[in-house]
Amino acid sequence: MTVLMDGRKLSKKIKEQLRVRVEKLEKSAGIVPRLVVIMVGQDAASQIYVRNKQQAAKKIGIQTIDNMLPEDTKEEEILNLIYEYNEDPNIHGILVQLPLPAHINEENVTHAILPAKDVDGFHPVNMGHLFMNAPHSLPCTPRGIMELFKEYEISPKSKNVVIIGRSNIVGRPMAALMINADATVTIAHSKTLNLSKLTQQADIVIVATGQPQMLTGEDIKKDAVVIDVGMNRLPNGKLVGDVDQASIDGIASYLTPVPGGVGPMTIAMLMKQVVEFAERSVK
Numbered sequence: 523m524t525v526l527m528d529g530r531k532l533s534k535k536i537k538e539q540l541r542v543r544v545e546k547l548e549k550s551a552g553i554v555p556r557l558v559v560i561m562v563g564q565d566a567a568s569q570i571y572v573r574n575k576q577q578a579a580k581k582i583g584i585q586t587i588d589n590m591l592p593e594d595t596k597e598e599e600i601l602n603l604i605y606e607y608n609e610d611p612n613i614h615g616i617l618v619q620l621p622l623p624a625h626i627n628e629e630n631v632t633h634a635i636l637p638a639k640d641v642d643g644f645h646p647v648n649m650g651h652l653f654m655n656a657p658h659s660l661p662c663t664p665r666g667i668m669e670l671f672k673e674y675e676i677s678p679k680s681k682n683v684v685i686i687g688r689s690n691i692v693g694r695p696m697a698a699l700m701i702n703a704d705a706t707v708t709i710a711h712s713k714t715l716n717l718s719k720l721t722q723q724a725d726i727v728i729v730a731t732g733q734p735q736m737l738t739g740e741d742i743k744k745d746a747v748v749i750d751v752g753m754n755r756l757p758n759g760k761l762v763g764d765v766d767q768a769s770i771d772g773i774a775s776y777l778t779p780v781p782g783g784v785g786p787m788t789i790a791m792l793m794k795q796v797v798e799f800a801e802r803s804v805k
């Protein structure tokens with residue numbers, strides 16, 4: 523039997539704990555955690571993510587300062603906005619929703635955020651700390667996956683982990699976290715040959731490719747743990763992950779469902795990092 527890892531339930535528990543921490547912080551230090559959200563353009567998926575982040579923040583008591591900018595906003599305007607918030611002591615975290623429109627250099631923008639306010643953990647300084655096993659701020663999706671492992675008492679120690687996808691947001695930081703947790707890690711990607719041979723040897727497979735239902739039951743060994751980071755909309759409107767859930771069912775020991783697995787955890791981790799940053803500002 524395959525156990526579905528319930529990211530909705532765990533994220534609710536974490537957000538409730540955060541709400542209590544925020545209440546305490548306000549009582550003891552008079553501080554309300556504040557998160558700046560910057561979104562440029564009308565990307566449909568991004569609009570949903572941003573709305574979910576705003577709603578989660580509100581429930582926890584985190585104040586968001588929303589900057590919904592038009593598609594044709596100049597890079598310089600975004601950078602200037604970031605510089606202002608970098609200087610503002612009342613702002614604890616700054617988030618720029620990705621992807622940005624093609625005329626804006628994503629690297630310039632993520633690098634402009636002060637590492638101490640980089641709630642996404644995308645700044646190279648934070649990425650560097652992570653790879654040296656002394657993280658200050660972590661990319662939210664990989665951190666959320668580690669929380670799921672903890673909750674379900676699955677230890678990555680000495681396990682063979684295959685990560686499919688080498689993005690800066692998921693694959694690369696996920697690999698670093700898994701190395702830090704004493705796993706043996708392989709990163710596969712679109713140019714990898716004989717992918718199925720690799721995944722068939724893995725105790726844990728983490729898929730973040732954006733290719734609907736690409737990993738099937740034939741690609742994994744019995745009792746593997748399968749983490750599905752995908753979020754794909756099929757032409758018929760159905761939301762599916764990168765894993766073919768039906769064919770994995772009964773073969774994997776654990777699986778994160780889509781929706782309701784990794785997605786809610788990403789948002790919970792973002793909230794956690796905002797609260798941590800606000801708490802750090804007192805000390």
Ligand code: GUN
Nearest residue numbers: 617618619620621642662
């Ligand atoms: N786009 C897709 N995932 C993310 C994320 O975790 N943070 C931001 N800022 N943008 C994203």
